[in-house]
Amino acid sequence: MTRNDTRKADDSDEQRTDGSGPAVSEPTTRPDATSDSLLDDSFDVTSGSLSGDADAVLETRNLDVFYDGVQALQDVTIEIPENGVTALIGPSGCGKSTFLRCINRMNDLIDAARVEGELRFEGKNVYDDDVDPVALRRKIGMVFQSPNPFPKSIRDNVAFGLEVQDKAGDVDETVHRALERAALLDEVEDQLDSSGLDLSGGQQQRLCIARAIAPDPDVLLMDEPASALDPIATSKIEDLIEDLAEEYTVIIVTHNMQQAARISDKTAVFLTGGELVEFDDTDKIFENPEHDRVEDYITGKFG
């Protein structure tokens, strides 16, 4: 499976360099070009960063979020590296989902939400006035807590992103590849025209992942993608996330600390009040956290 996916990754890299998508490995030299790229469909420049950390694809500075005056995120500053899995953990109501929704500006859909501070994606503050949230979401895919396939055929579900983003090319092939990368193709290959709602919960969630990766975003946000699934489906999703991390920057919110420990490379711990307490390599967080509060949370003393 892993070998298979590596080959796939190479394929898509090839495809990217032919101009149809962003060239992941190409370094940037001009920060201005990076800023403009968000407004333009032809992304040539990525992974540049204005900060010292050359790897950070996403970084925030003093990010605050308020819902009708109630503060949900407090002064969050974080740099999320490219590729690999970053897990966001913390007790309920600590703002980790809010943080996730800030990244692709899904909070814009909530009238009461107000965001302050900076959130840079590939060097450009996504809350600048000249950033179109729709263009941003085309670069940053999202998978939600409960599977939400459209009441359409499996094929149309996966092709939805291609259709709305007006991506030309062989739709059937892209659909097949996305389903394969989502480890669903074998199960649904002969029923692509049946409804996506006829699948089991775990299959539906993998269908949603296929739908999110079909238009080939750079970052994949996952909001507790396995919380509504049984253990077997969960383990499939976890394997899948590890595979996807070779190609995408995956940011996952989870309530399940074992899950975070199993699949993530980096872990951010949010604690009550919307405060980012610690962000480090997953091993370090789970074995030797710097803050006592984090240790208390991880060992189950609260939360």
Add this chain to the structure above:
Amino acid sequence: MATTDESTGTWFGADGQVSQLRGLLFKAGCLGATLLALFLVFVFLVYVAIDAIEPGTADPAWWATVATTVAGPAIVLSIYYYRFAPRAGEVAYTALGLPVAATLLAGGVSIVFRHIVSPHEWLALVVASLVAYGALEFHGRARDAGALERVVVGAAVIGLTIVGVPGLVPSLRTLLLSLPVLPMAPLALLGTFVVPIGVGAGWSVRRARESDRAGLIAGGVTVAAAAIGAVAGPVVGVSWTTWLVLTTVVGVPVGLYVERVYRGGKGVSGLALPVALAAGVVVCAVIVETAGFAGPDVWIDWEFLTSAHNRTPREAGIYPALVGSVMMIIVVALAAFPVGVGAAIYLEEYAPTSGLSGSIVELIEINIANLAGVPSVVYGLLGLALFVKVGELRPGIVIVGGLTVSLLILPIIIISAQEAIRAVPDSQRRAAYGIGATRWQTVRTVVLPRAMPGIMTGTILALGRAIGETAPLLMVGVAAVVRISPRSFFGLFSAMPRQLYSWAQLAKPDFYHGVLAAGVLVLLVVLLMMNGTAILLRNKYQRRD
């Protein structure tokens, strides 16, 4: 526990100490209310039906014949289905209802082709639409055009082929109509009405049976059945056009349903019920004819449906009013549906929800709900002021009546469409936005398809209300009696409820008993059809989710 010896046998409530009297009385009261409501409606319906059919005027022998040849076999079959083959019972139910509903629909289609769109106009419209579609498709294939260019080209093509510029450029449609040689009306319909439906039927059979041959047969039979009307129509006494519409609108759905039941192989015996009923009717007719039993003196008969009002009650009919109602409903649907659904989409998907503008939107929504409760006579007054006084249209014409009634049902359509849109789960919208869809793409590809069954259900129910409205028609001067069906949407008309109202005021008892009752039955059947369609739509799509 210590007192078990005293209370033995009482803890399980055998003496009624748990279920209390008040609860029982409340339950009985609710039951009584239900029964009373049902009884009142039932008595009314029976009363009307008796007036319309006058069962007392028939020979007892006639009733006996009907009971033994038609009712008897049907009851026996029903009992059989109920006891032994419930699946066949469902099939029988549908197989009986489908032809009846399709025949009523065929009646509506006939009225449309006779009075609203003549076969030649239909031919021109279809050909012009095909040309427009072909041109747009060609443009789409030949050039990878941007959105703006597509819109401009689309508008230009549709303008040239279908709409035209009044006084300057005639459209392709009008040019076709002015051709010196046009095919005969039935031939035009055969080519542009029967053939497309036949192709559709053939395609559906081909897909279901996965056989090209079966598809060809299905399509061929449809067209052939319509074509032999040239000979068979006059023999049975209907025009070729009527035959065409009947065989297509009734034959195709019934045929497809029978084919599906046979293919599925479940409940095939259910098809016996309609066959038995039809055979029973034929046998009954033969017996009654030969033995000379007199049937009842029914008011609601073919004559009633196809003739105009007459001073002699026996010769009075509802046809012009029926046509007027159909034309009015077309105006209402065309006017109220786009406006109502558009308003609902804006209010649900685009309108601000917070701040000052949010409060204004909320105020507007509350007022729309209030508008739904405004008495219809007030809307009549509004229509009179708006369309007759300000718009300077002639009072009493189809378009004025239709627009006035659309005002009346607009709030109902807005509210029901809003509810249907609100019922689309937010997770679906989030899924679309999360993948980079714009708001317009989300509304078009996710929200509307999912809300459409609900919107259609609400709209059909609202149209049902529209078809029965009388007061607004009185206010805008719709004629009490019209002997000729309106020739266009700008012609004077009468609608069914208006016609009923004027019959109720005539002095002869035959009018306010017999003719009125027959008219009420016709109106109720039309309403029942519309509501039945709405319920079918709702059930069909509810099961999907």
